[in-house]
Amino acid sequence: MSRSLENILFGAPSPQAQTVTRVVSGVAAVVLLLMAAAVVFRFHSAGQLEPRLWEFFARPTTWAFLGKGLLGTLASAAMAAVIALSLGLVLLLGRLARPRLVRWPSIAVIEFLRGTPTLLLIYVCFLVLPQVGIKLSTYWMLTLPVALSTSAVVAEVYRAGVLAVPRGQTQAARSLGMTEAQVFFHIVFPQALRYIVPALVAQLVIVVKDTTFGYVVTYGELMQNAKVLIANYNSLVPVYLVVAALYCLVNYAISRASKRLGRPVY
Amino acid sequence: MGGVSRLLVDYGPAFGQALLLTWKLTFMSFVPGFLLGMVVTVLRLLPLPPLRFVLTVYVEIFRNIPSVALLIFIVFALPDLNVLIDYEPAVILTLSLVCSAFTADYLRTGINTVPGGQAEAALSLGMRPLRVITAVVLPQALRTVVQPMTSLLIALMLSTSLASQVPLPGRELTALVSKIATDSAAGMAAFAVAAAMYVVTGLLIGWAGATLEKKVRILR
Numbered sequence: 001m002s003r004s005l006e007n008i009l010f011g012a013p014s015p016q017a018q019t020v021t022r023v024v025s026g027v028a029a030v031v032l033l034l035m036a037a038a039v040v041f042r043f044h045s046a047g048q049l050e051p052r053l054w055e056f057f058a059r060p061t062t063w064a065f066l067g068k069g070l071l072g073t074l075a076s077a078a079m080a081a082v083i084a085l086s087l088g089l090v091l092l093l094g095r096l097a098r099p100r101l102v103r104w105p106s107i108a109v110i111e112f113l114r115g116t117p118t119l120l121l122i123y124v125c126f127l128v129l130p131q132v133g134i135k136l137s138t139y140w141m142l143t144l145p146v147a148l149s150t151s152a153v154v155a156e157v158y159r160a161g162v163l164a165v166p167r168g169q170t171q172a173a174r175s176l177g178m179t180e181a182q183v184f185f186h187i188v189f190p191q192a193l194r195y196i197v198p199a200l201v202a203q204l205v206i207v208v209k210d211t212t213f214g215y216v217v218t219y220g221e222l223m224q225n226a227k228v229l230i231a232n233y234n235s236l237v238p239v240y241l242v243v244a245a246l247y248c249l250v251n252y253a254i255s256r257a258s259k260r261l262g263r264p265v266y
Numbered sequence: 267m268g269g270v271s272r273l274l275v276d277y278g279p280a281f282g283q284a285l286l287l288t289w290k291l292t293f294m295s296f297v298p299g300f301l302l303g304m305v306v307t308v309l310r311l312l313p314l315p316p317l318r319f320v321l322t323v324y325v326e327i328f329r330n331i332p333s334v335a336l337l338i339f340i341v342f343a344l345p346d347l348n349v350l351i352d353y354e355p356a357v358i359l360t361l362s363l364v365c366s367a368f369t370a371d372y373l374r375t376g377i378n379t380v381p382g383g384q385a386e387a388a389l390s391l392g393m394r395p396l397r398v399i400t401a402v403v404l405p406q407a408l409r410t411v412v413q414p415m416t417s418l419l420i421a422l423m424l425s426t427s428l429a430s431q432v433p434l435p436g437r438e439l440t441a442l443v444s445k446i447a448t449d450s451a452a453g454m455a456a457f458a459v460a461a462a463m464y465v466v467t468g469l470l471i472g473w474a475g476a477t478l479e480k481k482v483r484i485l486r
Binding site: 003004005006008009010013021024025028029032042043045046048111112114115116117118119120123124127128131132205208209210212213216223236237240241243244247248251252255 | 311312313314315316317320326327329330331332333334335336338339342343346347348349377378380382385386389395398399403420424425426427428430431439440443444447448451453454457460461464465467468469
């Protein structure tokens, strides 16, 4: 039986402590409400609460446009995730291979992709590749760099999972006469996936965040569409607030899903 | 290789400065972010429901918002609310806020690894709850989060690339590469040099983290 630290420290307060806690709670609530009021007042005094700046959110076209942006974000993120999951597996197999000629280049690729910022890779696809004659669509200019840098991280996550599978599993399968490939794909990897589902889903949040850079290459994702809306309606603060809230909601939903998936399977 | 050496002749000092700026931004946002995250963690333990609620919302917001969206909001939207923050402090503020949210999250996980019996024992010795947190629980929790904090620091270092999205007076590595790629045909070589600098910085941080981890970890 394990109790949370809060419960141990404050679970059984004395009557006096109870009173103190109640008073301090009340004061904290008042202070926080005052702070919220100050923010709202700040909006008001800066003229940001004028209905002119908010009324276009009542139009369905605005939401359709933002929805399209969100779809663009999700389309890029989903493709990047699929590529990263498969390429990550390839990198993992290279990383675990016995011949040094395969293993060392794989390690180099993983460290390189993991160690460079996604934004830098995006700039390469956006500015450098056209110089050498490779033209990508804006979709791939965003998706490819995000997928590449994620795949290296995914490879490391896979590796952590594979190393967590007890060695006896491999030994038992080998002694039954399975080949190394069979052992890996039928015994080790499926179990490894079980361990790392939460980490993989957490990686998905990072992919969604990285696609925010789509506006750099003018790919029509949420941030880019937000900029268009701002230019059209001349309403900066409300649009950015709504977009930030949308991002938070999407990522929060994914994080919650990952917590749920992270519960042990019996 | 000829491309790289010619590039280093032309832009060598610029790369040095860019690397230093990247390091500076990383350090300047990690330290306040880490301290703020620690404060948030401790405040979230207190039995004050309104405070707990607000801090949980705080952590969830800054963990889930893309840093570049936050930076754009701070730089372009806050002036409309009459809050003017210069570009460099804006980048540092963005990264510190994000860093603090992740630190709070990791530290909470670290606290959960400290056996409850220790807190009970400390209480029964007559220590006040806050003293239990600062003297018994937090030091052990800090020792267990060295590894995730190392990863966070590396991620933060890579995130400083978003400073290229605002017109900073100096250029950090990514901004420098994008400038060289726009001005000349040496984009590939510039990218290779910058990438090598990022990778080496990341490996250095990782090595330092692993060394620290070996020193302070608690074997249970």
